[in-house]
Structures are given as C-alpha cells and as structure tokens.
Amino acid sequence: MTLLQIKDLYVSYGYIDAICGVSMDIEENRITAIIGSNGAGKTTIINAISAIVRHKSGHILLGSAELPSSSNQIVRKGVVQVPEGRKIFAGLSVEENLRLGAYSRHDKDISSSLEAQYCLFPILGQRRAQDAGTLSGGEQQMLAISRALMARPKLLMLDEPSLGLAPIIVNDVFRIIQAIKEQGTTVLLVEQNANKSLAICDYAYVLENGSVIKHGKGSELLADPDISCAYLGRRR
Amino acid sequence: MWLQLSINGICLGAVYALIAVGFAIVFSVLKFSNFAHGGMISACAFMGYFFQASFKKAPPIWVTILFTAFCGVLFALFLDQIAYRSIRRNKSPNIYYFLASLTISIIITSILNVFFSKNPLAYPPLFETTTFSIGALKISKMDTMILIISAALLAALLLLINKTKIGLAIRAVAISPETSKLMGINSSMILIMIFSIAGFLSGVSGVLLGCKYGVYPDLGQTMMVKGFIASVIGGLGSLGGAIAAAFLLGLLEMFWTYVFGSLSTPVMTFVVMLLFLFIRPQGISGKFAKEKV
Ligand SMILES: Nc1ncnc2c1ncn2[C@@H]1O[C@H](COP(=O)(O)OP(=O)(O)OP(=O)(O)O)[C@@H](O)[C@H]1O
Numbered sequence: 399m400t401l402l403q404i405k406d407l408y409v410s411y412g413y414i415d416a417i418c419g420v421s422m423d424i425e426e427n428r429i430t431a432i433i434g435s436n437g438a439g440k441t442t443i444i445n446a447i448s449a450i451v452r453h454k455s456g457h458i459l460l461g462s463a464e465l466p467s468s469s470n471q472i473v474r475k476g477v478v479q480v481p482e483g484r485k486i487f488a489g490l491s492v493e494e495n496l497r498l499g500a501y502s503r504h505d506k507d508i509s510s511s512l513e514a515q516y517c518l519f520p521i522l523g524q525r526r527a528q529d530a531g532t533l534s535g536g537e538q539q540m541l542a543i544s545r546a547l548m549a550r551p552k553l554l555m556l557d558e559p560s561l562g563l564a565p566i567i568v569n570d571v572f573r574i575i576q577a578i579k580e581q582g583t584t585v586l587l588v589e590q591n592a593n594k595s596l597a598i599c600d601y602a603y604v605l606e607n608g609s610v611i612k613h614g615k616g617s618e619l620l621a622d623p624d625i626s627c628a629y630l631g632r633r634r
Numbered sequence: 635m636w637l638q639l640s641i642n643g644i645c646l647g648a649v650y651a652l653i654a655v656g657f658a659i660v661f662s663v664l665k666f667s668n669f670a671h672g673g674m675i676s677a678c679a680f681m682g683y684f685f686q687a688s689f690k691k692a693p694p695i696w697v698t699i700l701f702t703a704f705c706g707v708l709f710a711l712f713l714d715q716i717a718y719r720s721i722r723r724n725k726s727p728n729i730y731y732f733l734a735s736l737t738i739s740i741i742i743t744s745i746l747n748v749f750f751s752k753n754p755l756a757y758p759p760l761f762e763t764t765t766f767s768i769g770a771l772k773i774s775k776m777d778t779m780i781l782i783i784s785a786a787l788l789a790a791l792l793l794l795i796n797k798t799k800i801g802l803a804i805r806a807v808a809i810s811p812e813t814s815k816l817m818g819i820n821s822s823m824i825l826i827m828i829f830s831i832a833g834f835l836s837g838v839s840g841v842l843l844g845c846k847y848g849v850y851p852d853l854g855q856t857m858m859v860k861g862f863i864a865s866v867i868g869g870l871g872s873l874g875g876a877i878a879a880a881f882l883l884g885l886l887e888m889f890w891t892y893v894f895g896s897l898s899t900p901v902m903t904f905v906v907m908l909l910f911l912f913i914r915p916q917g918i919s920g921k922f923a924k925e926k927v
C-alpha cells in the first residue's frame with residue numbers, strides 16, 4: 399500500500415528551479431531511498447513534504463488526503479523528519495530534546511516512550527541530563543533519530559543520517575534504520591552513501607538536477623552499470 | 635540603617651525585576667531588546683489610572699491590576715499585528731525589530747505627551763497610613779505590596795518556563811524556530827504568546843509604578859532604562875539572570891544614593907552596565923555565551 403504519494407512536484411527558490419516534476423510512491427512498511435549527488439534536490443523534497451519550503455505545484459498525498467499546509471500540523475499527521483545536520487537543541491538536556499520530539503502527542507505515556515528510547519540508545523540514557531550540545535556527532539545523530547521516534551511517526555524521513563560519521567558509527571546508523579522499519583515504521587531515506595542505502599532499501603529513486611532519472615528496487619539499481627559508475631565509484 | 639536600606643533596595647529591585655523580565659523574555663525568543671516595553675508601561679499606567687478614576691468608589695487594586703494586565707495583552711497583540719508581523723513574515727533582520735520597537739515607544743510617549751502634562755497624576759491612596767514598623771524599621775506598605783505581587787508573578791513565570799510543556803516549547807523556539815516546527819510546535823503561536831506575556835507584565839508594571847511614582851508620559855521610558863540595564867547585566871535573554879541583576883541593581887542604587895546622594899546614581903548604573911559588558915559580556919547567568927557557541 400502507498401503511504402505517501404508525490405505527484406508531479408515542482409519547487410523553486412526564487413528563479414532557481416530545484417525540483418522539476420518529481421513523482422514518487424512511498425510504500426508502507428518499506429524503506430524508500432532517494433540518492434543523488436550534492437545539490438540534486440534531496441533535502442528540498444523532504445522539506446517540501448514537511449512544508450518547510452512551499453511547493454509551486456503538484457500534490458503530496460498522505461493516504462488519499464493532501465498534507466496540511468503548515469509544518470506543525472504535518473508532524474501531527476505522523477510525518478516526521480530527522481533534519482540534515484541533526485539540528486538538536488543545544489542548551490537543552492538530552493531528555494528535554496526527547497520530550498520536544500513528543501510535543502505533538504497528547505497521551506500520558508511519554509515516560510514509557512522515554513524508557514523505550516533509552517533501551518534502544520543506551521548512550522542517551524547515560525547522558526539524559528547532559529546538555530545535548532556537548533554530545534559527539536554520532537551521539538547527536540542518535541539523539542536526532544530518537545527524538546523523531548518519540549513522535550511515533552507513521553513516516554520517518556531521514557536526511558543524510560550518515561553524514562560526517564565514522565564508518566563504524568555509519569554501520570550502527572544503518573542497522574538502526576533497518577530495526578525501525580522492522581518495528582513497522584515506513585522510512586524515507588535520503589543519502590549520498592548510495593552503496594549502503596541501496597543495500598538496505600526496498601525501493602530507490604535516483605535524483606539528478608531536480609528530476610528522477612531512474613527508479614527501481616534497491617538490488618536492481620545496485621547491479622545497474624550506469625548507477626554504479628556515477629554513484630558507487632566503480633569503474634565500468 | 636543598613637537593614638532599612640537593604641529592604642528598600644529589595645523593594646526597588648522587585649519593580650526593576652518585573653520590567654527586566656519583560657525584556658528578557660522577548661529577547662530570549664526574538665533576540666532583540668523590545669524597547670516598546672517602556673511606551674507600553676506608560677500607556678498601561680494611564681489606562682489603570684483612568685479605570686480606577688472611572689468609579690465613584692475606587693475598586694480594589696487587584697481588579698485594576700488585572701484589568702490593566704488584560705489591556706496590556708491586547709495592546710501587545712495589537713502592536714504585534716501592526717508592527718512585528720510583517721517583519722516576521724519577510725524574515726527581515728533583527729535590526730528592524732529593534733527599530734520598530736524603539737519607534738513604537740517614542741510614538742506612544744509622544745502621543746501621551748500631547749494629551750497629558752508632565753505633572754504626575756496620583757492614584758488614589760491605597761492605604762490609610764503609608765508605613766508600618768517592625769521595631770526601628772519603617773516599611774512602606776506600598777513597597778511591600780509591590781514586592782509580594784512581583785515575587786508571585788516572577789515565580790509563576792519561572793515555573794511556566796521551566797516546568798511546563800509550553801515552557802519547554804518556548805525554550806525550543808528560543809533556540810531555533812525552524813527546528814521547533816519539525817517538533818510539531820506552532821512557532822508563530824509561541825511568538826504571539828511571548829508578546830502577550832510581555833504585555834501582561836507591562837500592564838502590571840504600569841499600575842505598580844503608577845502607584846509608586848504617579849502617572850506621567852515618560853514614566854515607562856524612565857523606568858525601562860533600569861529594566862534594560864538589569865536584563866543586560868543578567869545576561870541577555872536569561873530570566874533568572876535578569877531577576878538576580880534587578881535586585882542587585884535595586885540594592886546598589888539604594889546604598890549608593892545613601893552614601894553619595896541621588897545625583898550620581900544614574901551614572902553609577904550605566905557604569906556598572908559598561909563594566910559588565912567589558913568584563914563579563916555574557917552577564918550573570920552566562921547563558922548568552924553558551925548559546926552563541
Ligand atoms: N534556501 C535556498 N535558497 C536558494 N536555493 C536553494 C536553497 N536551498 C537549496 N537551494 C538550491 O536548490 C538545489 C537543491 O538543493 P538541496 O539542498 O535540495 O540539495 P541536496 O540534494 O539536499 O544536496 P546535498 O546532498 O548537498 O545536501 C541546489 O541547487 C541549491 O543550491
């Protein structure tokens with residue numbers, strides 16, 4: 399079943415067209431990946447879904463209904479992003495960051511969710527009272543993911559979660575993304591690390607200059623000679 | 635004598651604290667010093683005065699305070715609509731906020747100056763005798779009332795900011811309005827709320843200052859300077875720091891006036907502010923510096 403459908407999306411910044419007619423289907427309980435080089439428009443797509451940038455034309459449908467037009471309401475619909483560069487709240491504690499992740503929830507179950515997150519990310523449990531700004535890059539990425547999970551998302555969008563992390567931590571991050579999917583959350587993964595994301599995703603879109611140039615199953619794209627040449631650094 | 639001065643200083647500090655917190659809370663979220671606060675205080679002082687005067691038998695002071703605080707909120711929302719909303723929508727630099735707030739303050743004060751003289755109008759006396767004594771200490775009833783009201787209000791505000799979900803959202807918006815939206819926080823609602831809180835505080839300050847000093851057009855601007863200095867010394871944007879600094883300033887002023895006379899007091903307060911800016915620009919709390927890093 400399709401959870402989120404993007405139809406013929408156009409986004410521009412002033413006169414620069416960043417996204418020109420992109421259509422995508424994001425299937426429920428799957429990992430969908432968007433790969434592409436710098437400036438391809440990956441972040442722009444995620445921000446258009448979150449209504450951080452407004453789209454010029456096209457539709458973004460959750461189920462069969464158009465998404466609301468303001469970012470905070472979109473979060474309430476269960477569409478949550480882990481932004482590029484993590485964007486954790488420095489100056490607030492780890493636990494306060496997690497509580498902010500749950501801001502859109504109205505149930506009283508927050509503390510059990512907190513405990514669940516501390517189980518998933520033990521390091522955050524140890525640092526719960528620490529200023530989140532003093533965490534290492536890897537820990538901040540874990541916090542950003544954990545914070546988004548506190549909202550109990552239907553669709554979790556991750557924007558370059560492996561950026562700037564040591565290879566061993568990168569492996570952790572990809573393992574966690576798979577675990578999130580296995581717990582029944584739909585994932586939209588934006589990555590420059592094409593190799594790893596194609597390996598774990600179910601379906602992928604390749605974006606270039608604001609248009610989808612190819613799409614298919616992760617395993618198919620991994621085997622595609624054009625893709626391996628342009629994005630995986632292999633020689634023909 | 636020292637004890638007497640300390641008590642007077644604390645009472646004065648309570649007045650400054652209320653103003654300083656009005657500054658600090660707007661600064662913490664919008665990163666500009668809201669000079670409109672001074673004009674608002676004057677306007678609210680007049681509103682409170684005329685509300686009080688419109689009855690044959692003056693209503694209890696808390697009714698006047700509540701009424702004026704409510705007017706302060708409406709007034710703040712009105713100013714937000716006419717002056718700040720477009721700045722926000724265009725994502726203009728903060729210097730525009732600063733200029734707009736300064737202009738608003740001047741406009742309000744000028745309008746009041748057209749209609750009212752510089753001679754202070756006095757609120758009807760609240761108490762039959764002005765002081766009560768404990769041993770040799772003479773304590774002004776008015777000051778005690780002001781101290782109690784400010785302390786209660788400040789405590790409520792600190793609780794709201796530090797202990798509630800809304801307070802956490804306010805602190806998040808203070809750090810990053812954009813990221814806050816991704817948490818499901820309605821950032822523009824929070825900004826409107828901040829202005830409402832500042833308006834509420836200016837309403838209460840207006841009545842209390844009016845009771846203490848009489849009502850005249852420049853009342854707000856004169857007093858605002860003290861609140862502004864306290865919010866700078868406290869570390870811009872820190873509520874706790876602003877409160878601590880306000881009490882410090884109140885005490886310092888009392889003692890200085892006692893030893894050196896009142897003529898040089900304003901000079902002293904500005905020198906203290908400059909010293910802080912040179913030696914410890916992050917203020918008492920040190921929070922400002924941490925946020926910048
Ligand atoms: N705020 C903005 N104003 C103007 N142009 C922008 C803005 N944000 C992005 N762009 C432009 O839109 C295009 C797509 O940018 P986007 O950030 O979506 O790329 P990306 O695929 O996420 O790249 P990266 O992998 O480097 O993060 C780029 O050409 C960029 O210069």
Ligand SMILES: [Mg+2]
Nearest residue numbers: 440441442482
């Ligand atoms: Mg990007």
